[in-house]
Amino acid sequence: MSAPKTPNPAMPNPAMMAPIERLARFMAGAADDPGALFVDGPVTILDNHAPFLFAGTGAGRRWAASFASSHPDYEDLRHEFGPAQDFTALGDTVFLSLPTTWTWRRGGQAFHETGGWAFVLRRQAGAWRIACGGWAVTSFTPPG
Numbered sequence: 001m002s003a004p005k006t007p008n009p010a011m012p013n014p015a016m017m018a019p020i021e022r023l024a025r026f027m028a029g030a031a032d033d034p035g036a037l038f039v040d041g042p043v044t045i046l047d048n049h050a051p052f053l054f055a056g057t058g059a060g061r062r063w064a065a066s067f068a069s070s071h072p073d074y075e076d077l078r079h080e081f082g083p084a085q086d087f088t089a090l091g092d093t094v095f096l097s098l099p100t101t102w103t104w105r106r107g108g109q110a111f112h113e114t115g116g117w118a119f120v121l122r123r124q125a126g127a128w129r130i131a132c133g134g135w136a137v138t139s140f141t142p143p144g
Helices: 014-027 059-070
Strands: 042-046 053-057 075-081 086-090 093-106 109-124 127-141
Touching: 014 075, 014 093, 014 109, 014 127, 042 059, 053 059, 093 127
Parallel strands: 042 127
Antiparallel strands: 042 053, 075 093, 086 093, 093 109, 109 127
């Protein structure tokens, strides 16, 4: 039997949010290779771009390459996180879900997407790293 979950409304703290913020900056083209943001070992990422499921050792780098190749013409990609809606800490592992809004331009047209981004983070080598991440769109507003 596993240990009970320990909710803590004061979390996630800035150190836990750091890899998520850096991942979002990578997506916007403002940060370099996000490989160090992921745990050493197997990673699982579910996203809305092919091949949709990235799993195993090196999955973070495969996801980053897929994202970069499938979104080459995004301009001014910006994110905004709402407060964590679900947060549970269990030792050196945490789960959190974040309401997230993305806005960007493509070909001069504005796009708006909202959804939920869920993560499992693990503390490795003194830092929080992403072990699992998943994105679910809840609303998409194309131009027009």
